[in-house]
Amino acid sequence: MKSKIQVMYHFFKGLIPALILLCGNSSLAADAVPDKVTAYLQNNFNIKNQVWGIETHPKNGLVYFATNTGLLEFDGLSFTMQESNQIKSLRSICIDDQGTLFTGGFETFGYWEKDEGCRLNYIAISDSIEMNKNDEIWKIYQDKQQIVFQSFTTIYVYDYHTLSKITAPGFMLFMFKVHDQLMVQVLNEGLYLFKNNRFEFVAHSERFQNVKIHAIIPYNNESLLICTEKSGIYTYNYQEFSPWNTSASEFLIYQTFNAATRLNDSTFAFGTILDGIIVSNAKGQILEHYNYTNGLNNNTVLALGKSPYGGLWIGLDEGANYLSQNSSVNYFSTATGSLGTIYSLLKIGSTLYLGSNHGLFKTQLSQNADNLSFSKLRLVPNSQGQVWTLAAFDGEILCGHNEGTFRVTETGFNKICDVTGGWSLKPYGDMLIEGTYTGLVTYKKNSQNQWEYRSRLNGFYEPSRHLEIDYLGYIWVSHPQKGIYRLKVNETKDSIVAIYSYTALKKSLNLTDVYKLNNRVVFSSGKSFYTYDYVNDSIVPFTVLNNALGDYKQATQIIPWEKNLYWFINNNKLALFRISIESEPTLMAEYVIADDHMPGQDIAIIPFSDNNFLISNRNGLAILKKNKPNKAKDTTHIFIHSAFFHGKNKSATRCTFEKAFEVPFFMNSVTFSFSDPSSIEHSGTTYHYRIREIDDHWISTALPKIRYYHLKPGNYHLEIWSDANSQKLIQEFTIKPPWYLSHWAYAAYAVLLLLLAWLFHRNFQLKLSKQRKLLEFEIKQTSLENRLQNTNVELMLTLRYLIQKNESLQNLQQNINEVKNAPEKLSPRFIHTIDKQISQGLELQTKEWKMALHNLKLSQEGYFKRLKE
Structure with a gap:
């Protein structure tokens, strides 16, 4: 059911533009014109x-x-x-x-x-x-x-x-500067040189006395072109004047010449009052003609100005236009836009076939130098609708269409297969295989050696947008929504006998398409490439390729070119790489396409000549010049022209920028305004920026202003680059810290901290000294108390000894007295001697007792006195 809905969707998607064309004219006769003119000023200002x-x-x-x-x-x-x-x-x-x-x-x-x-x-x-x-x-x-x-x-x-x-010697018209000389026309007289603030008449210039000269430009190093309003162009070799009898001069006579400039050594631009501008070569042959019908705001040219990027500014009576003359990419479109979006291109001889969402067109190509032109652009009868693919096999043109597959001939558009939605055609042995809205079909040669429908590959009916065949014969198919399938075909090649689904990887890896590089199957995800590991039967990152491609690993389309050459499409960038088994991928050329010209998908690229490629775009065609692959990149010139800082009711604007500059903290919100004068050569450019120290990812913008608010103090690096050039503009700046976080403040804080540390240390030392003295005092006090205690103990022991001694002496004296009174008498002399010794001992005992009591009293008094202290 889902497949049927998808089929109907694609059918009606192709049918709508077909109906639109059928309601109109089925044969278009609009010539394509170069889309090289960019309009400026008109309606941009109310002036x-x-x-x-x-x-x-x-x-x-x-x-x-x-x-x-x-x-x-x-x-x-x-x-x-x-x-x-x-x-x-x-x-x-x-x-x-x-x-x-x-x-x-x-x-x-x-x-x-x-x-x-x-x-x-x-x-x-x-x-x-x-x-x-x-x-x-x-x-x-x-x-x-x-x-x-x-x-x-x-x-x-x-x-x-x-x-x-x-x-002046008379009424002047205009002055001109050529070859470092000033020349001026004086009406009714001729030309004068203005040297050393004096007028010198130019010999033989009286022929211009009744003719208005509107430009004098260098023709070569030895001569000039004298461009008159209505009398054509003359050459002047500083000796004589000669008419420049050329088609350019003839054209200017009738269109009223007004301005001129030399674009390069061999190309000149001439502006007119009535019919825009022409570009001619040195022989006066008109190479290009631009007027209101193909891009100019109007036909009246007032001024011409060369651009340093190779183009031409055209000042008009209404605004200005820019004409790109040196771009590596030129765009072409129909005046009516009836061509639509081109999905496929095929060049057979001088005939170009264009498959678009409006049908199949063909045109005849012609080329003058590098200038491409179309003629007789017409819709192939009965081809209205969505064309998906064009391919030539053995001289036969096949067209994959919303309504089936058709054979394209000089006289017809004939259906050979009714299966709708012919998306992609590939050789398949001696057959062709095609991916359609409802699976795969094959084609074979008939008896007339023409391709004809053979059969479906039964067993697989999923939409098959792209397909590739690997070296083992497996068919790899990409489903627009589901992802990747690998299909095994039976021997008769009319049925699928095995389906290997990798649709789960659609969610995890977002694998969207399948391609082949050097016979190796490759899958794209929009972020990197993957390949198939046949040994482990798994899809793995293609690391070698991803590392070599750089940003182009994010390519969403690969287009095979010549041997070992492949186009990689990444957003609005195209790169041609040489990829071979023997060496790493090499970048051969790179182009930038304006965003508004890039189709959403399925870009077609074909060779146009030895030096040019044709590429499909949203509105028509673009021609890529092989000899100028990187011109847009070389001329990119991004710079910051102003920075507006503001905050806390104060603001400042900076107009000049050194390698680095400083901003006060109180103005820490900034708006950078940047310029890119070279964008005139690559319109629609997207710019990417970041502040390296803040942003993890690049920010994209089409506007020329970058804003950041409330930046913290510190060093910053603003980086800007464009799609047209990966080279970055880097502007360094510093948000200065507030005064209380400045270097001087930190120095003051350091001094204050050191002072506080010294004071703390000093206070600590004082406290430590006081504590030390207190401790010493306490130790001394404790020692004194211990001595007093010991002294007291000694005194107590002495008192105790004296008491015991006194008692012994008293007892002894008592006993002697008893002896004296005893009947047994001892010698009085002996008794007297003993008594005397005892008396003396008691007297001495009394003195020692008193002394001991006195010392004990003194000890106690000193103790209590110190205790009070």
């Missing part, structure tokens, strides 16, 4: 967009336009009107070697300087001199060390210090 002068700044590539209402600045991404109350309108512009911008207009001329807000301010030099009433400055040139301003009546010379006024 009178007459552009009288165009100059590109030599240092930063910014483009300045002298318009009716003032000076307009273009940085590649946005326009800024530089206003001044002194200016009513501008007619001329010049930028000197130092980058100073001079302008001239109605009754004023001067220069511009940037202020602190990054805006240009006008300074009128003409205020220092009296200008003629209603004078307008039509031309400005740098002449060595002075600037020359020319009006119709007067020449003003400014030497950067003083201003002088020089009257």
